[in-house]
Amino acid sequence: KAGVTQTPRYLIKTRGQQVTLSCSPISGHRSVSWYQQTPGQGLQFLFEYFSETQRNKGNFPGRFSGRQFSNSRSEMNVSTLELGDSALYLCASSPTRLTEAFFGQGTRLTVV
Amino acid sequence: DAKTTQPNSMESNEEEPVHLPCNHSTISGTDYIHWYRQLPSQGPEYVIHGLTSNVNNRMASLAIAEDRKSSTLILHRATLRDAAVYYCILTNMLTFGGGTRLMVKP
Numbered sequence: 510k511a512g513v514t515q516t517p518r519y520l521i522k523t524r525g526q527q528v529t530l531s532c533s534p535i536s537g538h539r540s541v542s543w544y545q546q547t548p549g550q551g552l553q554f555l556f557e558y559f560s561e562t563q564r565n566k567g568n569f570p571g572r573f574s575g576r577q578f579s580n581s582r583s584e585m586n587v588s589t590l591e592l593g594d595s596a597l598y599l600c601a602s603s604p605t606r607l608t609e610a611f612f613g614q615g616t617r618l619t620v621v
Numbered sequence: 622d623a624k625t626t627q628p629n630s631m632e633s634n635e636e637e638p639v640h641l642p643c644n645h646s647t648i649s650g651t652d653y654i655h656w657y658r659q660l661p662s663q664g665p666e667y668v669i670h671g672l673t674s675n676v677n678n679r680m681a682s683l684a685i686a687e688d689r690k691s692s693t694l695i696l697h698r699a700t701l702r703d704a705a706v707y708y709c710i711l712t713n714m715l716t717f718g719g720g721t722r723l724m725v726k727p
Contacts, residue, residue: 551717552720554715612665
């Protein structure tokens with residue numbers, strides 16, 4: 510069974526640009542969550558989607574957005590990138606919210 | 622949003638049991654308690670979860686206090702590969718907290 514796939518693995522962007530990250534959950538999983546991990550702030554929740562609907566949103570500015578498609582694949586977008594957006598972005602999928610979640614390897618975003 | 626509190630770091634000797642504590646005094650009646658761990662340069666990995674009763678699996682045991690305000694992850698025999706950051710979180714996984722960095726000495 511294939512795991513959670515995040516693309517790209519590494520990304521370098523310039524301040525002011527926008528970026529789209531992709532997450533393909535495990536087949537059959539309908540819940541996808543996104544997290545930002547930085548050395549200073551640890552793991553912070555961004556969004557949770559279930560069956561194409563956003564169920565929860567973390568405390569991030571409106572520059573951070575996401576969506577989920579009918580095949581459960583999810584994307585997150587960050588517009589007007591800032592240096593502080595440099596982080597590891599992790600995606601997790603699970604069948605439902607109450608079961609174990611499986612994390613991808615993450616996308617390492619560097620903003621210069 | 623209920624939060625969890627864990628010690629920043631703990632140390633253990635290889636082959637010895639490790640008890641990792643977690644406080645979640647504002648837990649609600651429907652919150653499950655989940656434990657994940659994160660090895661260096663990897664995404665978090667599921668360890669175990671439970672609601673009220675103690676739970677065992679091949680990786681660890683989870684002991685949940687009767688009032689559910691705290692829990693303990695038990696690694697029965699720590700190995701060097703268990704060195705990681707361990708996170709205790711509640712059902713909706715909105716708040717991971719800083720976790721406990723477990724160091725295992727040979």
